[in-house]
Amino acid sequence: MSRYVHPAGDRHAEMLPQERPPQAPADLNRINPAIWPRTSARADGALTVGGVDVRDLAREHGTPLYVLDEDDVRSRMRDYATAFADSEVHYAGKAFLCKEMVRWLEAEGLGLDVASGGELAVALSVGFPPGRITMHGNNKSAAELTRALEAGVGHIVVDSYDEIARLGHLADQLGQRPKVMIRVTTGVEAHTHEFIATAHDDQKFGLSLNTGAAAEAVRRILALPQLELVGLHSHIGSQIVDTAGFEVAARRLATLLVEIKEEHGVVLPELDLGGGYGIAYVEGDEAPDIKELADGLREIVTKVCVEAGLPVPRLTVEPGRTIVGPGGITLYEVGTVKDVEGLRAYVSVDGGMSDNVRTALYGAEYTAVLASRESEAGPMLSRLVGKHCESGDIIVRDVHLPADLVPGDLIAVAATGAYCRSLASNYNYLPKPAVVAVSGGVSRVIVQGETEDDLLRGQL
Template sequence: MSRFVHPAGDRHAEVLPEDRPPHAPADLNVLDPAIWPRTSGRSDGAVTIGGVDVRDLVAEYGTPLYVVDEEDFRSRCRDYRAAFTDGEVHYAGKAFLCREVARWIMQEGLGLDVCSAGELAVALSVGFPPERITMHGNNKSLAELERAVEAGVGHVVVDSFEEIARLGFLADKHGRRPKVMIRVTVGVEAHTHEFIATAHDDQKFGLSLNSGAAAEAARRILALPQLELVGLHSHIGSQITDTAGFEVAASRLAKLLVQIKEEHGVVLPELDLGGGYGIAYVEGDETLDVKEIADSLREIVAKVARSADLPVPTLTVEPGRSIAGTAGVTLYEVGTIKDVEGLRTYVSVDGGMSDNIRTALYGADYTARLASRESDAEPMLSRLVGKHCESGDMVIRDLWLPGDLAPGDLIAVAATGAYCRSLANNYNYLPKPAVVAVKDGTSRVIVQRENEDDLLRGQL
């Protein structure tokens, strides 16, 4: 097979987009510890995760395959729990949730954020303590709110005036007094993609601080004795790599806390600054250290409380990606390899936008490695693409792979533990991959692979 190989420094380098790295990594076999799971490495040339050879995983479970490093996931839970001993840590289930992950979260002592009745059902099915669950969502139905009230979830974060009325009615109906937080749109724009920035005024989440809607929400909740207003909530976006935005958000929330105290004589004891902490997807990506996050947010909240002459509220954070993201790797088998006009090589794998839509959705970047063996071949400028009938079906837009890559080789894509399985779909009727947990040299399925019966179920 003849393929165009594009070594670093080749005369064709000028065809690379300006925003892409012009040079290949020094060693295409190295696994950057900032990007790959904590237990990953190589043995006999092949990538191992949790002490398990990826070739053995593929032989037993097939491809595409989501692999989750259980020890990596759990150790990041422990890192957050140790860093926020004086606050609350709630795992954001939307990043990736299944029954086994809910058990891990429960066993490691974290709380859990859910955004739908379905996510709540997953948590309750494994006996997750409802008082450690927070219900989110911008359009909670009456049925979803009723399920939350009946279950006795610890907090409901209200996102609209309609929800306040619905929740008041349900609290009366069931004789419960749910704890409520107001999701406040604070007008802080995180430096991230438009689709994952969530605190500017012109978007669907929250009640605006600037317009007075958040203050009006407080009035309406406090007028309903069947609801207990305990705090304010803010989430400024995702994949955030500094805490400056949180300081601005906390300062603006403090003004509302003061207003509520002055207007109603009520001091709210809780402040939830959300999550969105970034992880490394490619070499050189900035990340936030968990202890630094905790120390910085603790100092921010204490400072704004002092300046507002308020007691320091209990701080809650909601990490999701920064717990699940790096713990996950997706394995694919190479199917076809195609040169296009000597510019790059298209490497097609047996998955794509059905198991990882983030690249197509908002231009996410990833790192991939030849996983079934090592190679000293010259680097080849590649585009890792899927098998779907969309030209935008790309897993990685630009990357370097060994020039001797061949059909049947295994490719591992790092940092796919968050949002890939959650956003998975059945485009072109591809079944969703299995999820396998690895730990201490053993593996087990925690989410089964779909089959044709699953694809046809429900059709008449």
């Protein structure tokens, strides 16, 4: 056992070495530009995003509140469009999707990945070009596939033998010939949490390269004239910060491309390496440079295909988190500050796992600051928790907040633009918060917050 002495000098705890919390930052008021939205700053002591004071946001829209820096998000879209100018960039809608987000994607020239009929409906509702949509999902229903075929989506990524047969039958009925890709499980495991690693064989996604299932899927698709096989798809996980895993996956996919050419005389023109690129959540996290990522992936694909004697296929990538994650924050109001002597302070806010389940789901880490004012008080080792009836209702497990924190203060949590609103629930009958976009000193609601009437609607 090793003793941890709280930097403020008035709290300590016996902790195992692996439980030692991070050291308090030198400046509790600092807004690290590597973690917070690109337009973040402090003005009159308060955090501002997009030129809007968070105190004004709380007064106008209430808390909890999702805040999205429009300039940040759209600039990251442009970064990808520029870096992958000779490739396809399809935003992974599962990270966060709403009508306004789709409008931004169209304006910035990106494509869109959808993983359900509902996500497809959002895109189509604002007239997004269906040819720039890719349909994903491990269990697409007949209704979802029919909707995708009727809309004329650009690609459908097939995930099972059942789906190949189902899609072929529906395409024949509708007189369509969709472009399809096969989701290949390459056996490459990203260094990430089990729940977000998606390329090992023992999981629900894809058709295994190792067992021969992917090769059999190729045979079945080529035997159906209703389907046009155009490429292979791979996704190795999430929150990945280097290209090493992509290189291994690309080499294995190239081997399958060679086998397809030798067995069927078919050269597939497209290769989709998926997404999963990481962002910075806490001090010390590294996020990949988009240009370096693009150059690295292009070099990998070119190298492995040339070595295999194949023409270089057109590359597609599917960023989600790296586009919308850094530009989002969540704003909360402090309700109670409970000092558990010898351990830490429990800072309870007016949201919790209903608006951010990632910490409870797979131990996600975040950065949080006192947002409504600056403080010169010393650091207080804190656990930022919600108001739900669960011990695991934790937003930030270990964070240093000012020791003079009081009820009514506003806390902002950084890098919540991806997956927080998408995974939100109504646990304990808490309404889902609104999403506001900020830009040029103006805020506007892009997703309305729910009310108690919304929660009761539909009940008999």
